[in-house]
Amino acid sequence: MTQQILAYAALDSKSPLVPFKFEQRKARADDVIIDIEYCGVCHSDLHQARNDWGGSQYPIVPGHEVVGRVKSIGSAVTKFKVGDLVGIGCMVDSCRTCSACHEGLEQYCEQGNTGTYNSLDRHDKSVTYGGYSQTIICSEAFVLKVPENLDTQAVAPLLCAGITTWSPLRHWKVGPQSKVAVVGLGGLGHMAIKLAHALGAEVTLFTRSASKEADAKVLGANHIVLSTDEKQMKAARNQFDLIIDTVPYDHDLKPYIPTLALSGTLVLVGYLGQISANSVPMIMGRKSIAGSLIGGIQETQELLNFCGEHNIVSDVEMIDMQNINDAYERMLKSDVKYRFVIDLKSLKDE
Template sequence: MLKAIGYAAQTAQTPLAPFAFERREPGPHDVQIEILYCGVCHSDLHTARNEWQNTVFPTVPGHEIIGRVIKVGEHVKNFKVGEMAGVGCLVDSCQHCPSCAEDLEQYCENGFTGTYNAEDKHSGGVTYGGYANNIVVNQKFVLHISDKLDPASAAPLLCAGITTYSPLRHWNVSKGHKVGIVGLGGLGHMGVKIAHAMGAHVVLFTTSPDKKQDALRLGADEVVISKDEQQMAEHANSFDFILNTVAAPHNLDNFLNLLKRDGTMTLVGAPAESHPSPNVFNLIMKRRTLAGSLIGGIKETQEMLDFCAEHGITSDIELIPIQDINLAYERMLKSDVKYRFVIDMASLTKEQSAA
């Protein structure tokens, strides 16, 4: 077995702390990666604190992983030692159901294997994520990272990037479309950048007037304060597509009213409690659609990474040592980050050396 060190939550009430564990030795089809950077997703916090009531403790979060390939199995053809590689939210799937056959592994009908807190088919235990010094993953679920991308600020693309790119791509957002992005957090700021790069007219919805200048800097054409009824009313029946990134329960009707006939609002935020049910008449009277979207498959994630490399898109980040992860969680709850924390795993190595 391969020795690994990381940070784990032992219970929902205890802070993350150093944790030694084992991963499998790389098999014929595996890639071993020395983790250099790992983004901090709100899902990490939900899992560490068991807010979705499905956490298996101890848990090592982290699914926005970028590092350097240090070992490959004998049948690995697409990766070489020394290359930069990424791992996102999933590390396996059945690979034979209809969804997997269409490169939509995130919708695997037999259940995909999450990068952390999922059943590990190899060990019989649970998968451990990227708050660690290394990871071993089947080559089919490893991604190429362009040298055009700064690796630290590209790490959040593996979740925040694909979570926003996938619905924008699926609903064919392009030049001439009016697109709304609800919320300017880790997901929302990526949605603004990507929709802008796709050529859309981008409107950012926020409850915070002080976010206006940042939204415009990131690529929004307009900013609407969603608490202002007059500003909202001025955009009624005008949007082709709205991407709602907010991870807290709120009134969806306020945004459904802004869609054109046949417009769609897609939810990608994952609140701990459900949204209030929308008024069905806001859907049927304009043939509007309320939809959801989950990350993306491996093929589409690579497409997103290549798109971002072509357009110079990365996340706005704050780089932190892993020793500050518990403070980062508290700050994330207060939206006190622009716009994604990324852990510098060199800090973990230094801690190990000091020990």
């Protein structure tokens, strides 16, 4: 039996998000149905709502940073029980059989993972709807356990901004001997600083704005380098084992490559598009430019457990569902520290 779910949706690429009702797909034996309490607002929600990347299929109910409690479970579910505090990130399924899936890297599924929204269910071809809604349904294999000790409303962005920065930190084995730099201080950048600091690394923020120094220090940065200051950039050469570049728009990578240490890597986690770089400093120091996409389910659970142990959450600003369009406009101006989170208690029949 299907159920009418209240949500907010983009009905086309030009109009504001509006209240919307949809039929939830029929639950399967391995499904968990979750009453959503909080949902983070990601830049990609805005991009998909406005079809900035192409491929948007309307109506779209965005939201892939979902936290709530289990409402009901299917007959085959063993990992969760009713009342558990859980989360869903950017994926709700994958092929589960390819080499990437077998490695626990479902985000790189060779057949393409199933997105939490604006995607087609692999079994019944129904459209997936995201977390700007009352409830969500998902196979238990893609549901995550959220530590109860954390500030629940500030957990949601860990499921995208958090894992997007955690995955490269783990892949490049960052620890107490590491020197890590972060480019950009926004939703992704502030999580990169917090997590790298908690892993014991020496952390530097590259920024164009001297006014960000105080905030960066509070988040855990040891040093600030003004990327517009040639002297400071020259002094930073040959230092960093890993640079996490969180900037979401086209920008010049060339000034950062010389600041990498021997065999260091600059990893792009924010920008989708064409890049250009001078290969000379790369060849002369075995330096790399790489990319990274969110993280697998096992890795995301590891992140949540780590955050539970170290009491790490995102810095958030709470909003009501009815204010989502204003939040989108503010997000375009970087007018948030550092992530909006929707309180779904505000979503009621209007």
